[in-house]
Amino acid sequence: MADIATHDIDHATDNATDHATGHGHHSSTGLSNNKLAMWLFLGSECLLFGGLISTYMLYRGRVQNGPHPSQIYDIPFTSVSSFVLLMSSLTMVLAVSSAQRKDDTKTNLWLLITALLGATFIGGQVYEFTAFYREGLGFTTSLFGSSFYSLTGFHGVHVSIGVIMLLSLMGIIKKGKITGDKAEVVELIGLYWHFVDIVWIIIFTLVYLIPS
Amino acid sequence: MSTNELTLTPSQSPSLVNNKLSLSPSQALGAVRRPVNTNGWRAWLFTVDHKKIGIMYGVVAFTFFIVGGVEALLIRLQLALPDGRILSADKYNQMFTMHGTTMIFLFAMPTAAAFANYFLPLQIGARDVAFPRLNALSFWLFIAGGLILNASWFLGGAADGGWFMYAPNSGPVFSPSNGVDFWILGLQIAGIASLIGSINLIVTVLNMRAPGMTLMKMPVFTWMILVVQFLLVFSLPVITVALVLLMFQRSYGATFFDVSQGADPLLWQHLFWIFGHPEVYVLILPGFGIISEVLPTFSRKPLFGYPFVVFSGASIGLVGFGVWAHHMFASGLGPVSVAVFSMATMAIAIPTGVKIFNWILTMWGGKIWYSAAMKFAIGLVVLFTIGGLSGVTHAVAPSDTQQTDTYYIVAHFHYVLFGGMVFGLFSGFYYWWPKVFGKLLNEKLGSWNFWLMVIGMNLTFGPMHILGLQGQPRRMYIWTEARAGEGFFNFGFWNLVSSIGSFVLAVGVLFFIINVIKTSRNPERAPLDPWDARTLEWLTTSPPKVHNFDRVPVVHHLDEFFHRKYEEDEANHSMKSIAIGEDLIRAEEDAADADIHLPGPSYWPLLLAIGVAVLGLGVVYGTPIMVVGALVVLFASFGWVLEPSVPEAIDFDSPSHDGHTKEIAPLG
Amino acid sequence: MTTVTETHEDAHEHGMSDAGYVKIAIILALITGLEVSTYYVDFGPLFMPSLIIMMVVKFVMVVSYFMHLKFDSKIFSFLFYVGLGLALFVYITALATFKFFIA
Numbered sequence: 003m004a005d006i007a008t009h010d011i012d013h014a015t016d017n018a019t020d021h022a023t024g025h026g027h028h029s030s031t032g033l034s035n036n037k038l039a040m041w042l043f044l045g046s047e048c049l050l051f052g053g054l055i056s057t058y059m060l061y062r063g064r065v066q067n068g069p070h071p072s073q074i075y076d077i078p079f080t081s082v083s084s085f086v087l088l089m090s091s092l093t094m095v096l097a098v099s100s101a102q103r104k105d106d107t108k109t110n111l112w113l114l115i116t117a118l119l120g121a122t123f124i125g126g127q128v129y130e131f132t133a134f135y136r137e138g139l140g141f142t143t144s145l146f147g148s149s150f151y152s153l154t155g156f157h158g159v160h161v162s163i164g165v166i167m168l169l170s171l172m173g174i175i176k177k178g179k180i181t182g183d184k185a186e187v188v189e190l191i192g193l194y195w196h197f198v199d200i201v202w203i204i205i206f207t208l209v210y211l212i213p214s
Numbered sequence: 215m216s217t218n219e220l221t222l223t224p225s226q227s228p229s230l231v232n233n234k235l236s237l238s239p240s241q242a243l244g245a246v247r248r249p250v251n252t253n254g255w256r257a258w259l260f261t262v263d264h265k266k267i268g269i270m271y272g273v274v275a276f277t278f279f280i281v282g283g284v285e286a287l288l289i290r291l292q293l294a295l296p297d298g299r300i301l302s303a304d305k306y307n308q309m310f311t312m313h314g315t316t317m318i319f320l321f322a323m324p325t326a327a328a329f330a331n332y333f334l335p336l337q338i339g340a341r342d343v344a345f346p347r348l349n350a351l352s353f354w355l356f357i358a359g360g361l362i363l364n365a366s367w368f369l370g371g372a373a374d375g376g377w378f379m380y381a382p383n384s385g386p387v388f389s390p391s392n393g394v395d396f397w398i399l400g401l402q403i404a405g406i407a408s409l410i411g412s413i414n415l416i417v418t419v420l421n422m423r424a425p426g427m428t429l430m431k432m433p434v435f436t437w438m439i440l441v442v443q444f445l446l447v448f449s450l451p452v453i454t455v456a457l458v459l460l461m462f463q464r465s466y467g468a469t470f471f472d473v474s475q476g477a478d479p480l481l482w483q484h485l486f487w488i489f490g491h492p493e494v495y496v497l498i499l500p501g502f503g504i505i506s507e508v509l510p511t512f513s514r515k516p517l518f519g520y521p522f523v524v525f526s527g528a529s530i531g532l533v534g535f536g537v538w539a540h541h542m543f544a545s546g547l548g549p550v551s552v553a554v555f556s557m558a559t560m561a562i563a564i565p566t567g568v569k570i571f572n573w574i575l576t577m578w579g580g581k582i583w584y585s586a587a588m589k590f591a592i593g594l595v596v597l598f599t600i601g602g603l604s605g606v607t608h609a610v611a612p613s614d615t616q617q618t619d620t621y622y623i624v625a626h627f628h629y630v631l632f633g634g635m636v637f638g639l640f641s642g643f644y645y646w647w648p649k650v651f652g653k654l655l656n657e658k659l660g661s662w663n664f665w666l667m668v669i670g671m672n673l674t675f676g677p678m679h680i681l682g683l684q685g686q687p688r689r690m691y692i693w694t695e696a697r698a699g700e701g702f703f704n705f706g707f708w709n710l711v712s713s714i715g716s717f718v719l720a721v722g723v724l725f726f727i728i729n730v731i732k733t734s735r736n737p738e739r740a741p742l743d744p745w746d747a748r749t750l751e752w753l754t755t756s757p758p759k760v761h762n763f764d765r766v767p768v769v770h771h772l773d774e775f776f777h778r779k780y781e782e783d784e785a786n787h788s789m790k791s792i793a794i795g796e797d798l799i800r801a802e803e804d805a806a807d808a809d810i811h812l813p814g815p816s817y818w819p820l821l822l823a824i825g826v827a828v829l830g831l832g833v834v835y836g837t838p839i840m841v842v843g844a845l846v847v848l849f850a851s852f853g854w855v856l857e858p859s860v861p862e863a864i865d866f867d868s869p870s871h872d873g874h875t876k877e878i879a880p881l882g
Numbered sequence: 883m884t885t886v887t888e889t890h891e892d893a894h895e896h897g898m899s900d901a902g903y904v905k906i907a908i909i910l911a912l913i914t915g916l917e918v919s920t921y922y923v924d925f926g927p928l929f930m931p932s933l934i935i936m937m938v939v940k941f942v943m944v945v946s947y948f949m950h951l952k953f954d955s956k957i958f959s960f961l962f963y964v965g966l967g968l969a970l971f972v973y974i975t976a977l978a979t980f981k982f983f984i985a
């Protein structure tokens with residue numbers, strides 16, 4: 003298995019011999035079912051967020067009531083919370099690498115920090131939403147309002163689910179109740195977490211930095 | 215299906231118990247200690263067996279076929295004569311909306327899911343799908359979606375905006391009843407079900423193939439299902455977005471489709487059809503896959519040009535993502551967009567044509583056996599071609615402008631959907647019935663079934679071409695004598711023919727039901743290889759044992775089963791028989807694997823699906839209900855993740871003798 | 883798959899050390915700093931293109947390194963990038979029909 007990358011799907015014949023000799027892969031590609039499923043899911047999520055982002059792009063300038071984007075966006079504030087989320091990707095990947103080294107203490111520590119950074123980001127979003135609301139941008143105020151809150155809210159829900167998964171994972175690891183391969187579970191949740199982060203990378207640029 | 219099979223040690227087939235009576239004590243205990251004692255109804259509710267799930271999909275989908283069919287008959291009754299009084303305008307709107315929605319999302323897709331669930335693992339030599347619990351979850355979510363959709367009939371009226379539910383017409387102003395809310399919820403949940411199912415099946419195909427089963431040795435049915443799952447994975451999220459936007463508008467006051475706020479009415483149309491066009495291939499490709507198995511088997515020839523059939527299927531899938539706006543030619547897209555999408559649409563006719571030629575050449579010169587399955591398959595080729603040709607006339611934008619929203623469109627898509635897809639599914643019913651239930655459907659009744667359906671279908675939908683070209687609008691709840699026109703092409707005559715045809719069609723379907731009942735009463739067992747078939751699903755008993763194969767087959771050929779039965783005769787270049795299917799299957803039994811792991815049943819898929827349904831209903835009935843649903847979802851998710859993946863020794867694994875057991879976690 | 887542990891060692895071999903991850907994170911942070919600076923400094927005609935390029939670079943870096951796509955099986959890349967590619971194609975096309983890109 004030295005070179006997974008070239009272990010392509012048509013090499014099932016290798017498996018034939020493996021099975022015959024009684025040791026070897028349990029899957030035709032040699033890859034994990036769970037990881038394949040996660041990547042497919044993320045591929046699918048691209049089209050989900052793509053739709054929400056496009057809706058926002060189409061509607062961001064359509065303001066008949068209430069504030070215009072440029073009047074309420076607080077770029078310095080959002081920059082900080084974007085940075086927080088970006089750094090949570092680092093701590094997540096460190097958790098994955100600790101898990102692969104079977105270092106439970108460090109894994110849990112990095113998971114905790116990641117969850118805290120995620121929670122901070124969510125806190126920032128709650129603050130931002132409240133501030134915008136006070137400045138007159140409600141969910142129903144304008145096309146801009148509806149599409150802004152839907153897009154960032156969907157993203158926020160994804161982050162929140164991520165935080166819940168991280169915390170649950172920590173609990174499960176502590177109790178030793180994990181089913182399946184621990185490092186892989188951490189890695190799967192990591193993939194989800196990074197995905198949520200890259201979606202924000204796009205949102206930060208397209209929604210906040212580029213004015214309509 | 216004998217349900218108590220599951221409680222036997224998996225490696226012991228019932229027929230072998232006599233030979234090998236020795237159950238080891240731990241094996242026997244394992245069976246007792248299982249978390250769920252699966253007998254009777256529980257064997258179905260908590261099952262994760264792909265075959266049981268497949269059968270349940272089939273039964274439920276067929277029930278919805280009857281529901282959608284009755285709705286169709288009511289529509290045709292209303293339009294049979296001038297000034298119909300069967301349905302009010304309002305009820306008529308609900309009727310065609312629910313007819314279209316039911317047929318597509320609750321009949322066509324789940325029936326394809328039934329076949330895919332049952333046969334895809336068998337065709338690739340696997341013992342189950344990659345994620346058995348997710349498979350069960352998909353099924354229960356689909357049930358939840360279907361029930362919510364149809365519950366609207368009793369809770370204030372069904373949705374009435376047409377199956378594509380164009381906004382702003384479907385917004386709160388023009389569609390004030392809850393029907394559309396239920397429609398959104400039902401589709402959203404059924405969509406999640408399909409999404410999970412598609413991920414599951416793709417991973418199954420990628421990872422669970424038997425040794426030697428390379429991608430280009432997979433049966434065409436499996437290939438077409440694979441393409442369909444890719445279409446679903448990448449198109450469902452788009453309709454999810456559309457549904458979410460509409461739900462936010464209807465339930466929480468968002469402005470997405472509020473034109474007075476400057477909204478663009480084309481936004482919904484784009485989102486819907488970016489999903490909707492791939493969806494039509496989701497509907498037709500399983501039928502193509504089925505007849506690509508049936509035509510070679512009953513022509514006693516290999517499929518002509520296997521790689522072409524596979525690649526044209528895949529390219530139909532890919533190009534299918536680039537043609538959606540042909541549904542919007544009349545919406546004022548602008549000339550450039552119309553020209554681009556018109557060309558792309560015509561291009562897609564090419565791979566479709568390739569397939570039709572391959573099928574015809576498969577039959578060419580073959581010793582054709584006109585069984586019921588074969589008749590339906592040939593029916594598909596002919597009727598789909600007619601529907602495909604009228605489809606090309608829509609691709610030409612100027613002519614489409616004349617046809618949009620007339621009965622000509624209704625004629626077209628029923629030729630492809632009924633003549634294409636439904637005939638494919640019926641072909642599959644006749645072909646695989648003996649595999650699933652161990653009994654052959656009656657061929658004579660099958661013949662009646664087929665001919666009545668062909669005649670009924672052409673009588674019903676053929677005249678709709680004329681009606682449409684004469685200008686009868688689609689979704690029109692009434693027509694009057696005064697405006698029916700005169701002469702041969704008057705509305706009156708052709709509407710009546712169409713309505714009579716729909717009842718002929720219904721009688722045809724009734725023959726199928728009679729056939730099923732009669733067959734189930736008939737004690738006679740089918741032979742194990744009744745059609746002299748070609749693919750792996752026949753290399754096991756009928757019905758297959760819980761673990762599918764006594765020994766995981768090692769594959770060397772496309773059409774592996776056929777190649778185990780026949781060998782090329784060097785002398786005269788013909789195939790000569792070297793073995794009989796029946797004997798091959800017995801030989802597999804004798805060489806059965808010693809220790810086979812199968813997934814244990816689980817409560818969580820069902821509970822999770824219930825939670826999701828309650829959560830959804832909260833959108834209509836208020837936040838407290840939503841909270842309850844969310845709690846159930848959370849609880850079930852934890853139960854799911856914490857469920858020991860190995861209830862004693864029962865876990866899924868492809869067989870390996872190194873004692874290394876893969877665990878189902880955390881998704882599966 | 884049995885060889886889960888093997889895979890991971892494997893990914894590790896070809897993958898990165900923790901120090902490597904930190905390095906990537908620093909680069910990402912620097913790019914983000916640059917992005918934010920466009921808010922304060924006028925980049926003229928370079929404004930849009932540079933923001934888009936930086937966004938893409940960050941995206942690809944996270945996907946390739948933090949998500950391991952660069953070191954993992956090509957099948958994973960295929961599944962993800964097909965989704966991403968289709969998303970770009972359908973949504974850019976749809977926005978184009980709204981004349982979104984014609985200022």
Ligand code: HEM
Pocket residue numbers: 282283286287289290310311313314315317318322375376377378624628631632636674687688689690691716719
């Ligand atoms: C039992 C045989 C069937 C009959 C007699 C029938 C009849 C009809 C009729 C008359 C309409 C037009 C209603 C109107 O525009 O006013 C219609 C619409 C439709 N049918 Fe069928 N149909 C049948 C089967 C099917 C099947 C099998 C499918 C798909 C799998 C299907 C899908 C649709 C769809 C999508 C619409 C459009 C609904 C809308 O306008 O929103 N039908 N059908």
Ligand SMILES: [Cu+2]
Pocket residue numbers: 490491494537538540541
């Ligand atoms: Cu289309």
